[in-house]
Amino acid sequence: MAFWRGRKERKRTAERTDRLVSAVRALSVDDGERVTRLEQRRLEIAGRCKRAPALARLLEGELTKLEKLVDDFLALSLSRSRCESIVRGAAAADLEAELRSAEEAAARAMDAERRELARLNLDVLCARRDKIDELRAHVGRLRAQLDLIENTFKLVADEVREMEVTQVTGGPGAIGKKLEEVLEGVELVRAIEKDRRQMLGLE
Numbered sequence: 001m002a003f004w005r006g007r008k009e010r011k012r013t014a015e016r017t018d019r020l021v022s023a024v025r026a027l028s029v030d031d032g033e034r035v036t037r038l039e040q041r042r043l044e045i046a047g048r049c050k051r052a053p054a055l056a057r058l059l060e061g062e063l064t065k066l067e068k069l070v071d072d073f074l075a076l077s078l079s080r081s082r083c084e085s086i087v088r089g090a091a092a093a094d095l096e097a098e099l100r101s102a103e104e105a106a107a108r109a110m111d112a113e114r115r116e117l118a119r120l121n122l123d124v125l126c127a128r129r130d131k132i133d134e135l136r137a138h139v140g141r142l143r144a145q146l147d148l149i150e151n152t153f154k155l156v157a158d159e160v161r162e163m164e165v166t167q168v169t170g171g172p173g174a175i176g177k178k179l180e181e182v183l184e185g186v187e188l189v190r191a192i193e194k195d196r197r198q199m200l201g202l203e
Contacts, residue, residue: 023074031077034150038073041153042066045160052164059160065179066156072186073149080142083135090132099125138192145189152182 020039024032046063049056056063102125106118159175 020070020074023078027077027081031081034146035070035074035077038150038153039070041157042070045153045157048160048164055160055163058163059175062156062175062179065183066153069149069153069179069182069186072183072190073146076142076146076149076186076189080139080146083139083142087132087136087139090128095125095129095132099129141189141192145185148182148185152178 020035024035027035045066049059049063099122102118102122106115106122109115109118155178156175
């Protein structure tokens with residue numbers, strides 16, 4: 001039975017690795033390395049637990065949360081990359097120049113029809129600027145959430161090393177609470193992202 005469990009686990013690990021490697025190709029080199037480091041840290045934590053059965057029993061639920069956080073980190077990295085690409089493509093300086101030109105055209109318009117057209121054009125440009133500003137703010141939220149996930153993994157790794165050395169017998173305590181907080185934060189950011197993407201016409 002143990003043989004089959006081990007074989008099943010190895011197959012699942014291989015499939016997960018293939019999936020991560022495939023997804024990371026869509027990221028920049030730096031972002032791909034961040035995902036890889038996070039997965040390596042997760043595997044290191046899981047390995048420490050495997051070597052200490054008592055620790056594995058205590059942190060079984062937390063190991064599942066760490067796996068989910070790596071998947072979330074990858075998804076948020078992909079989203080941030082797409083959003084940054086859109087922001088870069090918007091050419092903020094050119095948009096501001098168009099806005100100034102539209103404002104001047106509205107001010108110079110000699111008849112009602114031209115003033116109305118100029119006003120409509122100005123409204124469209126302002127709406128574009130507002131969308132880009134909102135997308136830029138969302139990129140900032142994504143960056144902050146990614147940093148939080150990375151720092152949380154470092155904290156958990158430190159805690160697990162300490163638990164391994166001290167052979168602690170209590171529950172996961174602070175680790176479980178911190179992971180729950182981070183997972184809740186991820187869900188909030190992803191909910192915000194879905195709303196923003198719909199508002200910006202990206203879905």
